[in-house]
Amino acid sequence: MNKKSNRSTLRLILVMVGPTALWLLLFLLVPLVYVIYISFMTKGLYGGVQSIFTLENYKNIFSALYFKVTGKSLVMAFETAMICLLISYPFAWILSKVPKKASGLLMLLLMLPFWVNGLIRLNGWSNILRDSGFVNRMLIQLGIIDKPLTMMYTNGAVLFGMVYCFFPFMVLPLHTSISKLDKTLIEASMDLGAGPVKTFTRVVLPQTLPGIFAGTIQVFIPSLGAFFVSDVMGGGSSSYLGNLIQSQFLVARNWPLGAAFSVLLIIFTLVVLKLYTKVGSLDDLA
Amino acid sequence: MGNISSKKLGRGSALFMWLVYLFLYMPIFVVIMYSFNTNSSNLTFTGFTLKWYAQVLNGDNLWRNMWLSLELAGVATIISVVLGTLATIGMYRYEFRLKKYLNALLYIPLVIPELVIGLASLAAFSKLGMDMGFATLVFAHVTFCLPYVIITLRARIADFDASIEEASMDLGANQWHTLRRVTLPLLAPGIASGAFMSISLSIDDVIISYFVSGAGQITFPVKVYGMVRGKISTQVYVISTIMIVSIVVLYVIGTLILRAWRKRHA
Numbered sequence: 001m002n003k004k005s006n007r008s009t010l011r012l013i014l015v016m017v018g019p020t021a022l023w024l025l026l027f028l029l030v031p032l033v034y035v036i037y038i039s040f041m042t043k044g045l046y047g048g049v050q051s052i053f054t055l056e057n058y059k060n061i062f063s064a065l066y067f068k069v070t071g072k073s074l075v076m077a078f079e080t081a082m083i084c085l086l087i088s089y090p091f092a093w094i095l096s097k098v099p100k101k102a103s104g105l106l107m108l109l110l111m112l113p114f115w116v117n118g119l120i121r122l123n124g125w126s127n128i129l130r131d132s133g134f135v136n137r138m139l140i141q142l143g144i145i146d147k148p149l150t151m152m153y154t155n156g157a158v159l160f161g162m163v164y165c166f167f168p169f170m171v172l173p174l175h176t177s178i179s180k181l182d183k184t185l186i187e188a189s190m191d192l193g194a195g196p197v198k199t200f201t202r203v204v205l206p207q208t209l210p211g212i213f214a215g216t217i218q219v220f221i222p223s224l225g226a227f228f229v230s231d232v233m234g235g236g237s238s239s240y241l242g243n244l245i246q247s248q249f250l251v252a253r254n255w256p257l258g259a260a261f262s263v264l265l266i267i268f269t270l271v272v273l274k275l276y277t278k279v280g281s282l283d284d285l286a
Numbered sequence: 287m288g289n290i291s292s293k294k295l296g297r298g299s300a301l302f303m304w305l306v307y308l309f310l311y312m313p314i315f316v317v318i319m320y321s322f323n324t325n326s327s328n329l330t331f332t333g334f335t336l337k338w339y340a341q342v343l344n345g346d347n348l349w350r351n352m353w354l355s356l357e358l359a360g361v362a363t364i365i366s367v368v369l370g371t372l373a374t375i376g377m378y379r380y381e382f383r384l385k386k387y388l389n390a391l392l393y394i395p396l397v398i399p400e401l402v403i404g405l406a407s408l409a410a411f412s413k414l415g416m417d418m419g420f421a422t423l424v425f426a427h428v429t430f431c432l433p434y435v436i437i438t439l440r441a442r443i444a445d446f447d448a449s450i451e452e453a454s455m456d457l458g459a460n461q462w463h464t465l466r467r468v469t470l471p472l473l474a475p476g477i478a479s480g481a482f483m484s485i486s487l488s489i490d491d492v493i494i495s496y497f498v499s500g501a502g503q504i505t506f507p508v509k510v511y512g513m514v515r516g517k518i519s520t521q522v523y524v525i526s527t528i529m530i531v532s533i534v535v536l537y538v539i540g541t542l543i544l545r546a547w548r549k550r551h552a
Contacts, residue, residue, distance in 0.1 A: 012376070012380070013382055016375060017376040019369050019373070020370065023369060023432065024388075024391045024394075024429070024432070027407070027425050028394060028403070029394075030410060031407050032402070034410050035409055038409060090302060094299045094302065094303045095303075109310075111486070112533070113311065113314055114486055115529050117506070117507045119492060119510050120313075120317060120526050121313040121317070122313070123518050124312070124313025124315075124317045125313045127313075127316050127320070221399055224399055225399025225493065226399075249405050262401070262405060265402055
């Protein structure tokens with residue numbers, strides 16, 4: 001290539017990739033770096049940020065009270081991911097069995113609910129599950145119970161809401177992984193006398209592991225920050241990491257502490273991703 | 287796809303599948319049902335009425351929030367699609383030193399909790415002295431839609447025949463001409479699905495919008511979030527029902543048009 005075409009290629013790269021690079025730099029990277037900066041600063045008297053270096057915020061997030069909330073949130077996120085896996089794996093498996101035309105439509109049916117906002121769908125569930133709701137009235141009418149079961153505004157309800165909101169996100173990577181499965185290996189394994197259980201654990205599971213991990217990340221990480229689920233399903237008393245960060249930022253206006261918690265979330269994310277790159281490629285996460 | 291896809295679904299599998307769909311759609315049925323309820327308390331269904339629809343269509347305040355959401359999704363998607371299409375082609379066609387870093391940057395919004403992006407945007411925008419409003423909403427929405435557009439498009443461009451572009455160049459078309467006449471038409475289906483994804487993400491977003499919306503500019507989901515602690519008004523159910531019905535209708539019309547078009551060009 002001569003010098004002139006080299007320069008015009010460079011110009012083309014700049015024109016094509018430059019705007020996106022600049023956008024993400026300005027509106028993503030700079031704000032994230034700024035959050036890390038704030039997390040080491042002091043809270044101003046009236047809610048602002050004072051540029052005085054401190055490690056107080058990090059000491060604070062490891063205090064007994066907050067530590068408990070963090071632990072509780074991690075457990076909740078893990079439970080959510082595992083229950084989603086139990087629903088999504090067989091579901092994705094079934095989707096890969098139906099003819100291609102039908103599976104396209106079924107996939108669409110999976111995404112359609114997102115056009116009703118998650119908050120409103122959760123509110124729909126709270127109408128079904130609350131003390132005077134459909135489920136309780138039915139059970140009372142059938143004579144199975146005589147006092148309504150308290151289902152709403154409990155930790156169980158939050159878990160239910162999390163699973164409801166996030167399991168479709170796990171179906172997609174699992175579906176991709178299962179569709180790629182080499183079926184001849186399954187047949188070979190069965191022909192050679194391995195039973196269905198052994199075939200599953202030795203052949204199917206290892207091959208779909210990237211999908212399992214990708215799906216788990218898709219559920220685990222967002223559920224750590226999804227404060228609105230516990231707001232709708234958990235009532236006032238249940239506070240998770242997401243609620244804590246949100247209220248530090250917007251209610252208590254303690255930005256440095258909220259920022260330190262955010263850095264904690266960023267670290268969790270990086271750790272999970274590091275583990276993931278051992279089994280799968282980042283491209284499969286989308 | 288070999289053996290597995292040709293087998294018929296067992297009864298147990300079919301039952302499981304429909305139960306999962308029931309789980310998914312149950313609250314939507316409730317929302318649709320209550321949108322026709324004479325009683326606005328959402329406690330029991332007392333009778334059928336269209337009065338809430340009349341009220342919403344006559345210009346309810348909530349309708350303004352919904353319009354804002356639609357406008358925001360439109361603007362954010364146009365910016366995301368233009369920037370994203372250019373970037374995808376550029377990253378596919380050329381090698382450059384900082385590509386690795388740009389790639390890493392693209393994955394951040396996909397994996398980091400939205401909450402972090404929301405509060406980071408709020409912190410940075412207010413540091414710059416900006417007021418929260420439509421502009422800040424657009425900035426933040428493009429930031430999380432753009433990577434999805436690029437990654438959707440990239441999946442399409444991967445099985446794209448580079449020799450067609452080369453042929454166009456060999457035949458004397460310059461790079462711009464090739465881009466306009468060859469590359470973009472080939473990418474059109476990918477651009478469409480990226481745009482659809484972007485609109486869906488933007489319209490549904492609560493978390494990020496909650497941080498960067500200002501007093502006069504509140505998106506529909508953020509408005510609903512404000513009601514969630516108390517009682518959600520029946521008008522919210524009405525607007526949700528209108529949304530989901532219109533998307534189904536649009537999809538059916540789109541499919542029919544596409545089918546007719548294909549038949550004519552077959």
